[in-house]
Amino acid sequence: MxxxxxxxxxxxxxxxxxxxxxxxxxxxxxxxxxxDPAPTCSNQTVKKGEKLDSNLVTVNVFNASNRSGLANRVTINLQANGFLGGTIGNNESTFKPRRVVILTEDPDDPRVRLVAGQFKDKVAFRKPDITVERGVIVIVGDDYAGLKSKAPTQIMTDRDITACVPTVPLP
The missing domain is CATH 1.20.5 (Single alpha-helices involved in coiled-coils or other helix-helix interfaces)
Structure with a gap:
């Protein structure tokens, strides 16, 4: 055996x-x-004359101050107002604002106007010298004062706007 x-x-x-x-x-x-990987976002269009909601606007925030974590705190506060969080980081732009600057080619863009309306500070506008994939670029400085307590979360558009809204794939 x-x-x-x-x-x-x-x-x-x-x-x-x-x-x-x-x-x-x-x-x-x-x-x-x-x-092909699944798409990470789906396009939604807001027609001219309709209201654009903050939940269709991505905001990228960069810290030009000496206060650690300021860009992250600003992003969290903007997300509380419905905005989509984008890139967060230290400022790599040549612009070093004391308060708030938005980098944009078009200050009259409804997305830019809606984001600018969130801040207590008077917002300056400059031509972008850094690029991000999409969204509004905000740089905050040492004298940043915060967001308005009752800032608008919608704005009437003067043009068609297409926004890429993140999708969450379901298993």
């Missing part, structure tokens, strides 16, 4: 080894799954 047990053990080990070798070879030689 001892010899039969050894033979059976050897046979089972060989079968496991053979099966593992086949599966390993198949995994080694298979092609990678390079399907």
């Amino acid at each position: 001892n010899r039969a047990y050894q033979a059976l053990t050897l046979l089972v080990a060989a079968a496991i080894f053979g099966f593992g070798g086949i599966i390993g070879f198949r995994l080694l030689t298979s092609s990678a799954d390079t399907g």
